[in-house]
Amino acid sequence: MACNDFMKRGKSVIVVLLAAILFGAVSVSAAEESNKLVVNADLGKLTISRHIYGHFAEHLGRCIYDGIWVGEDSPIPNTRGIRNDIVEALREIKIPNLRWPGGCFADTYHWKDGIGPKESRPTIVNVHWGGVTENNHFGTHEFLDLCEQLGAEAVICGNVGSGSVQELAQWVEYVNFDGKSPMADLRRANGREKPWNVKFWGIGNENWGCGGQMTPEHYAEEYRQFGTFVRSYGDNRVFKIACGPSGDNYEWTEVLMREASGGWRPMMSGLDLHYYTNTRRLSRTRGNFRIIDRSGPRLSRSATEFGEEEWLAMMQQALRIDELIINHGAIMDRYDPEKRVGLYVGEWGTWHSVEPGTNPGFLYQQNTLRDALVAGLSLNIFNNHCERVRMANIAQTINVLQAMVLTEGEKMILTPTYHVFEMYKVHQDATLLPTNLQCVNYIDEESGGEGMPPFGRGRGRGRERTPALNVSASKDESGKIHITICNLHPSESAKLDCELRGAKVEKVSGRVLTASSITDHNTFDKPDVVKPDAFKEFELNGGMLAVTLPAKSVVVLEVE
Ligand code: AHR
Numbered sequence: 001m002a003c004n005d006f007m008k009r010g011k012s013v014i015v016v017l018l019a020a021i022l023f024g025a026v027s028v029s030a031a032e033e034s035n036k037l038v039v040n041a042d043l044g045k046l047t048i049s050r051h052i053y054g055h056f057a058e059h060l061g062r063c064i065y066d067g068i069w070v071g072e073d074s075p076i077p078n079t080r081g082i083r084n085d086i087v088e089a090l091r092e093i094k095i096p097n098l099r100w101p102g103g104c105f106a107d108t109y110h111w112k113d114g115i116g117p118k119e120s121r122p123t124i125v126n127v128h129w130g131g132v133t134e135n136n137h138f139g140t141h142e143f144l145d146l147c148e149q150l151g152a153e154a155v156i157c158g159n160v161g162s163g164s165v166q167e168l169a170q171w172v173e174y175v176n177f178d179g180k181s182p183m184a185d186l187r188r189a190n191g192r193e194k195p196w197n198v199k200f201w202g203i204g205n206e207n208w209g210c211g212g213q214m215t216p217e218h219y220a221e222e223y224r225q226f227g228t229f230v231r232s233y234g235d236n237r238v239f240k241i242a243c244g245p246s247g248d249n250y251e252w253t254e255v256l257m258r259e260a261s262g263g264w265r266p267m268m269s270g271l272d273l274h275y276y277t278n279t280r281r282l283s284r285t286r287g288n289f290r291i292i293d294r295s296g297p298r299l300s301r302s303a304t305e306f307g308e309e310e311w312l313a314m315m316q317q318a319l320r321i322d323e324l325i326i327n328h329g330a331i332m333d334r335y336d337p338e339k340r341v342g343l344y345v346g347e348w349g350t351w352h353s354v355e356p357g358t359n360p361g362f363l364y365q366q367n368t369l370r371d372a373l374v375a376g377l378s379l380n381i382f383n384n385h386c387e388r389v390r391m392a393n394i395a396q397t398i399n400v401l402q403a404m405v406l407t408e409g410e411k412m413i414l415t416p417t418y419h420v421f422e423m424y425k426v427h428q429d430a431t432l433l434p435t436n437l438q439c440v441n442y443i444d445e446e447s448g449g450e451g452m453p454p455f456g457r458g459r460g461r462g463r464e465r466t467p468a469l470n471v472s473a474s475k476d477e478s479g480k481i482h483i484t485i486c487n488l489h490p491s492e493s494a495k496l497d498c499e500l501r502g503a504k505v506e507k508v509s510g511r512v513l514t515a516s517s518i519t520d521h522n523t524f525d526k527p528d529v530v531k532p533d534a535f536k537e538f539e540l541n542g543g544m545l546a547v548t549l550p551a552k553s554v555v556v557l558e559v560e
Helices: 009-023 084-092 104-108 140-150 165-176 182-189 216-228 250-260 308-335 369-384 416-427
Strands: 035-040 054-056 097-100 124-126 132-134 153-158 200-203 239-246 270-277 282-286 289-293 342-350 389-395 405-408 411-414 435-438 441-447 462-467 469-475 481-487 494-501 508-513 538-541 544-549 553-559
Touching: 035 469, 035 481, 084 140, 084 405, 084 411, 097 140, 097 389, 104 124, 140 153, 140 165, 153 165, 165 182, 165 216, 200 216, 216 239, 216 250, 239 250, 239 342, 250 270, 250 308, 270 308, 270 389, 308 342, 308 369, 308 441, 308 462, 342 369, 369 389, 369 416, 369 469, 369 481, 369 508, 369 553, 416 469, 416 481, 416 508, 416 553, 435 469, 481 494, 481 544, 508 538, 544 553
Parallel strands: 035 494, 054 097, 054 389, 097 153, 153 200, 200 239, 239 270, 270 342, 342 389
Antiparallel strands: 035 435, 124 132, 282 289, 405 411, 441 462, 469 481, 481 553, 494 544, 508 553, 538 544
8 A cells, every 4th residue: 555645735725825815716625535445356356364352451550440340249230249330341342362461560470479369369559550559359260261252362461571491481381282191180170161262462562661671682592491381272373463563673673583583483473562642752754763852842742632743743743653664574574485474563542641630650541533543544554464463452442542442430431442343343354455555645735944944943854744644444244345544634524436356246235424623522421422434426337436534534435
């Protein structure tokens, strides 16, 4: 997928503006410019792993306790302590996997404290997140029960930072060994006869930071040692996931791929890149370099009170994941040209200020249409890179960061981000269709020097370009084609001519997610302010599809 700039846009805008002055014409909008999409319906070769649509639930704030786990005695309807409304909502988006127990929490967690009779489990102080004391009632059995209720694969993140090799090896044995052994017998004594056969095991989390402040060289050694003892039992082949880089830490990827991706054992199945989208760090291009711009005005970090500057900043930050995947992927290609090791984006999503009045350590934030656009464009990017990106986990499922669901006692609401996951579920395990997109830029301005748009003064000169549209497409098992399109422009609709090359089109339908304002969101009083609607703004003319995308929208088209 490529979005070519329309180089002549500047000139044509001047011509039309002059015409407007001379002849009283109406204002120019992006809708009047042409955007073209070619979907190569007969050229699909790669599968979009359903695991790209994965989730992440950490012991953090009200994600696990309150959000998922209410206990068997709660008046909130539950199955063995797990909220029924949450399970139903997550099943609806076909949640493929769930990463647990962290996050930073993972490298403080000792799994044996979370098994056995609940009343005799020791407590744990959650040192990273609010310093609260947890009772360990949600442990291995409860998490794996949740995964079974959801029909999702478990992704268990082991403790490297403060745990031992033996502790992790025993956890794997406890969870996966079918024969007779001390750990398998302990599992049986705790009420579970058969192993769960968990495939995905993370070897630590963010070990460059909260997981032990390690250098890449040191972590590579730890990975090799810990990973050696994460064994496959029976027919269950485990996927070992190494702690990956944060953002653009290319050195981390280089060292890990060089030192720990191959060899006899352990093999690395995934490298776990973490990247959050926020307004704290504005990176921009100066020459060939990305610089962090701290010179502009401070942008609002509020989840719900922001203007177009913050909207744009978030879109630009989110689009940057494309560049990160390309660059980390290029390093991985040198060590792994067969693409055996997946790039897993184990934590991604928006990170705003917490909601006023809530515990800063709980990371509870609202979720607006802006978050939905970030989700839509990120998922399109992951789809388009599915040859290397095999798993991604949005942070986090309930009540934390870019959540799917927010709860308040027995009440729950679905966020705009949830709706994007629901609309995009059609891509899970479908065949990626190569696309070619030519589109106008939402921002295409000279930057640098005084008054660099849109953030104020800058130090370098360059061009600030942000494409208005972002797309991915796939074909499912039944032959249906799905195209997901984001229009990032907050106020201008866009016309898009779609050519479905190699397809015989008989029927088209669509759905759209948009709202009146960029800050619109769902609340417990008004839970349906942002929700998908039927989409009819398209015409089919002899195989060409002419679509008008509303401003600030996510659209899914189904072509049969
Ligand atoms: O998702 C919140 C935190 O962000 C995670 O615990 C950590 O891995 C990351 O820094």
